[in-house]
Amino acid sequence: xxxxxxxxKRDKLFLFCNTLYxxxxxxxxxxxxxxxxxxxxxxxxxxxxxxxxxxxxxxxFDGYKRVFANSNIWxxxxxxxxxxIVGTAINLLVTLPAAYALSRKDFVGRHFFTGMFMVTMFxxxxxxxxxxxxxxxxxxxxxxxxxxxxxxxxWNIIVSRTFFQSSIPRxxxxxxxxxxxxxxxxxxxxxxxxxxxxxxxxxxxxxxGNWNSYFSALxxxxxxxxxxxQLVLRQILVLQExxxxxxxxxxxxxxAAMNTKAEIAALVRYAVIIVATLPIILIxxxxxxxxxQGVMIGSIKG
Amino acid sequence: MPNTNAAxxxxxxxxxxxxxxxxxxxxxxxxxxxxxxAPAFFYFLIFSYGPxxxxxxxxxxxxxxxxxxxxxxxxxxxxxxxFHSYYFWDLxxxxxxxxxxxxxxxxxxxxxxALAFNEVKNGFFKKLAQTVTYAPHFISVVVMAGMIxxxxxxxxxxxxxxxxxxxxxxxxxxxxxxxxxxxxxLSGVWQSAGWGTIIYLAALSGVDPGLHEAAIIxxxxxxxxxxxxxxPTLLPTxxxxxxxxxxxxxxxxxxxxxxxxxxxxxxSSDVISTYVYRSGLVDAxxxxxxxxxLFNSVINAILLVVVNQIVRRTxxxxxx
Numbered sequence: 001x002x003x004x005x006x007x008x009k010r011d012k013l014f015l016f017c018n019t020l021y022x023x024x025x026x027x028x029x030x031x032x033x034x035x036x037x038x039x040x041x042x043x044x045x046x047x048x049x050x051x052x053x054x055x056x057x058x059x060x061f062d063g064y065k066r067v068f069a070n071s072n073i074w075x076x077x078x079x080x081x082x083x084x085i086v087g088t089a090i091n092l093l094v095t096l097p098a099a100y101a102l103s104r105k106d107f108v109g110r111h112f113f114t115g116m117f118m119v120t121m122f123x124x125x126x127x128x129x130x131x132x133x134x135x136x137x138x139x140x141x142x143x144x145x146x147x148x149x150x151x152x153x154x155w156n157i158i159v160s161r162t163f164f165q166s167s168i169p170r171x172x173x174x175x176x177x178x179x180x181x182x183x184x185x186x187x188x189x190x191x192x193x194x195x196x197x198x199x200x201x202x203x204x205x206x207x208x209g210n211w212n213s214y215f216s217a218l219x220x221x222x223x224x225x226x227x228x229x230q231l232v233l234r235q236i237l238v239l240q241e242x243x244x245x246x247x248x249x250x251x252x253x254x255x256a257a258m259n260t261k262a263e264i265a266a267l268v269r270y271a272v273i274i275v276a277t278l279p280i281i282l283i284x285x286x287x288x289x290x291x292x293q294g295v296m297i298g299s300i301k302g
Numbered sequence: 303m304p305n306t307n308a309a310x311x312x313x314x315x316x317x318x319x320x321x322x323x324x325x326x327x328x329x330x331x332x333x334x335x336x337x338x339x340a341p342a343f344f345y346f347l348i349f350s351y352g353p354x355x356x357x358x359x360x361x362x363x364x365x366x367x368x369x370x371x372x373x374x375x376x377x378x379x380x381x382x383x384x385f386h387s388y389y390f391w392d393l394x395x396x397x398x399x400x401x402x403x404x405x406x407x408x409x410x411x412x413x414x415x416a417l418a419f420n421e422v423k424n425g426f427f428k429k430l431a432q433t434v435t436y437a438p439h440f441i442s443v444v445v446m447a448g449m450i451x452x453x454x455x456x457x458x459x460x461x462x463x464x465x466x467x468x469x470x471x472x473x474x475x476x477x478x479x480x481x482x483x484x485x486x487x488l489s490g491v492w493q494s495a496g497w498g499t500i501i502y503l504a505a506l507s508g509v510d511p512g513l514h515e516a517a518i519i520x521x522x523x524x525x526x527x528x529x530x531x532x533x534p535t536l537l538p539t540x541x542x543x544x545x546x547x548x549x550x551x552x553x554x555x556x557x558x559x560x561x562x563x564x565x566x567x568x569x570s571s572d573v574i575s576t577y578v579y580r581s582g583l584v585d586a587x588x589x590x591x592x593x594x595x596l597f598n599s600v601i602n603a604i605l606l607v608v609v610n611q612i613v614r615r616t617x618x619x620x621x622x
Contacts, residue, residue, distance in 0.1 A: 007524075010523050010524075010525070011523055011524045011525075014421075014523070014524045014525050015421065015423065015524065016330075018418050018421045018422065019422060019424075019427075020421055021418050022415075022418050022419065022427075022428075022431050023431075025418075025431070025435060025495075025496075026430070026431045026434055026435065029434055029435045029437070029438060029492065029496060030434050032449065032453065032492075033437075035460060036449070036452075039348040041461075042413050044458075045528050047458060047460075048425075048457060048458040050460065050463030050467070050487065051465075052466075053338065053460060053463070053464065062470075067360070081357050081449060094321055094341045094342050094345055095342070097339070097342075098339045098341065098343075099337075099339060099343070100335075100338060101335040101338040101339040102339070104332070104335060106328055106331075106332060107332055108325055108329045109329075109336075109511070113339055113342075113343065116343075116346060117342070117346055119350075120346055120350040120351075122549075122602075122603050122606060123354075123599055123603050124350060124353065124354070124599060125350070125351075125353020125354045125355075125356055125357055126353065126357065126578070126592055126596060126598075126599060127351075127575075127579060127582055127595055128355040128356070128359075128578075128583070128591045128592045128595065128596030129353035129354070129355075129357055129359070129585065129592060130349070130356075131352075131357025131582070131583060132356055132359075132370070132588065133352050133353055133356060145450035149349050150348070151341075151345045151349070152345050153347075154346075157342065174428075181308055182334060183332060183335055184334050184337075189337070195417065206528060208440055209495075210442075211442070212440075212442035212443070213444065214442070214557070215443050215557055215560075219583055222596075223616075230442055231444075231445045233442075233444045233448065234444050234561065235442060236443070236448075237447065237448025237451065237452075238444065238447050238448060238451065238561050240451075242605075256420055259457065262455075262457045262458060263457075263458055266364035266452060266455065266457075266458040269448060269451075269452050270452065272448070273448055273452070275448060276442075276445055277440075277441055277442075277445055278453035280440045281440065283438060283440075284436075285433055285436060288433060288436065291436075292436075292500055294311070295497075295500045295501060295504070296500070296501075296504045299557050
């Protein structure tokens, strides 16, 4: 903290252990990522035997070729893009105006609405009643079952409300209203342009959530042509349906053939993981400060 | 006497009346704000309160053709059946033990990591370590499950190879019930420990530098300053997060469990929420599943209130 203070021996030892600890944590997180990238372009035999354990060896793009040849993945990608864009737009349209209204001290009923929203944080109807409701609304097997039942999160409404309350001067709003601006005009012309940080944070939080979610698609969609990427990934990565391609009978196939199949399946899995995660991992470092900002605003109590 | 009394009543009447008038004026002036809140209001009304209406099927024998309202009542039959089933205690034990295991391992690690990040002096290394450890937070559950399955695959997994290099024979971690909880908890720590530091780092950035300066002048070592200044600073945040975690002891995140579950590890991986999913949506026992879900959410709500109450009695940090 203080410049010019000499570190004692004890402090130096402490700093050394501390750096070592952070370094180990860093490596534990980083290694699997490097390994997966390498494994996705290495000879699957060397991957399976453990001979490839850090840098790619005997480079092959076979895994990616198989992934790109799989039409399900592209259908899933397209669906996910549509669901994420539509879903996030709905999320923002519901969250931001509501959060702004709740941030206004002269909004009669704000305590009622806040209370009504907060209750849902602690108590809900549960899986089956929600499913029956969505079914009754005729949303099963449509995009709406994915984007509407998760249209807003109370947590994000509170985070946005906190932002509106703490970052936009009240005098500015009062002055605009006295000048005869309507609330809609005030919100669209003055509040929103001043709220770009929170809009970015909310778009990112909701966007990542929509991109990564699989469960609502699992329970509400039956038609494989409407599956989002995550459900296609589930088939490939978890149910391992791709590994079983090309005839499944075990009878005549030798142990070696079985192994080769398992190895190729593993190669494809690594390639799929990279293809599915790359977009988010690539954009993330540029947007990191917005995400961090979002968590920080959220941590202010109230 | 009667005169002053009358005056007093008229004053008493006029104050609320005036107030009411002003309230109406405010409502009229801000009518657009009700348009702003309308989408969220109807969303929560329909998709959060709507299903609460459906909870009544937990006490009914739900017949789809008769609908939620028309189905016959059966009282607590579904609950009794659940409490008497042979898997009841298994489900409770798995749910609780996974949560507690996760809490015991996953709660302290972000705190220690945040304290450590805070002491790193090299700015570049600090930033790099933070960026990299935050990143797994953005990996989807499905990809996470895929990674676990790939790394632990007996025929091709690198972690299995590494265990063999160390001279052990690795059990099949994916199907061995004894290893399911460890696999679940440790992969969770890998994914979220870094992200979990953000909230603590925010609290640490608020420490008054004067405290550290004074401590340095008094001859405190770095470790002593962490111990006596930084850790106490984190206590309020820790308490709040602990309450929230305790409140969800019975609400273990089931999306990942569902993906890692297989018939072989079921005896230690089946938790209340995955059972609700299976019995409700896979086997279509709507009423029975709703009853179990209701039992689960009531316990959750009670836990949260009780833990918050205990914490409020013993310290000044609480949720409400």
